[in-house]
Amino acid sequence: MIKKCLYVNRRAPYGTSYALEAIDVVLIGSAFDQDISLLFIDDGVFQLKSDQDTTGIEMKNFSSAYSAFEMYDVEKLYVSKEAMTARGLKKRDLVVDVEVLSDNAIKDLMDEHDVIFSF
């Protein structure tokens, strides 16, 4: 049975482990042939910032994972336009190609999925 799964990312990377451990779930989820979409809202948009360099904090830089998702057939990445604007981010600041949606469109996106994972 294929379910439409939406992974909602609301937190910035490194300050907590949610972003890193969300990636693990997405990669495992892709192996189950589920219909996967990733949504980045609130501070979650910071996960996608390009040029992350973690050498100074000695933590694993996992930002390359987002561009590797395509190889796992995880191709639907959405970000909130309002969240980006509020944080001074532009699409060109992001490490991967995403679809920018308005918060109103995101309401519909949440609506049309069967299951919502929250991180």
Place this chain on the structure above:
Amino acid sequence: MSILHTVNKSPFEKNNLESCLRYVKSGSAVLLIEDGIYAALKNTCFEKEMATAMKEVNFYCLAPDMKARGFSESKIMDGIKMVDYAGFVDLTIEYDKVQAWL
């Protein structure tokens, strides 16, 4: 499909309620649990925002969490329904899916 949104943070500390209200759709529901129950109180700075949201969205508050924090039903905004854990379970079934604003 309708969504039951759960909010477990105090609106005075975190923006979870604010985010939830930004994405909640007419006909869906918000259940306030744990420290989220503080958003249900009368006479707070969130009362107006809550009242606006309540026109389109059903609001519920988990009674055991409210009582634990020293508030009785009389301190809760009109229109917010009280539920116990059994009621919480019923709500997750009544709505098609649950979105936790953690």
Place this chain on the structure above:
Amino acid sequence: MKFIIQVNKGPYQHQTADSAYQFISAALAKGHEVLRVFFYHDGVNNGTRLTAPPQDDRNVVHRWSALAAEHDLDLVICVAAAQRRGILDEREMNRLDKDAHNLAPGFRISGLGQLIEGVVLSDRLVVFGD
């Protein structure tokens, strides 16, 4: 109705484990099925049998073990999150060459696939965390 519950926080610091426990108890009392409880992130700390809370406090870990015994609940600790945080069963202890194991009765350690599979097989995912 079939539920899968995800628990993202450890005991005591957050209400997460208490809320999840109360919800699951209420669901079981109503005759629903709880297919699995999946402990992720710091939630894996619910599975250590070495906690020793004061006598007058609830024992979160014992409570999980008792609920699992009574209702044949499937309590699954995520292996990747558990290894990072030092939650081990005997098999993991031997495999990782550690000198102790601490998994509480009623829990088992397995992969994230158990979460995804549980979501596919359940009617509702309910997530508790912070």
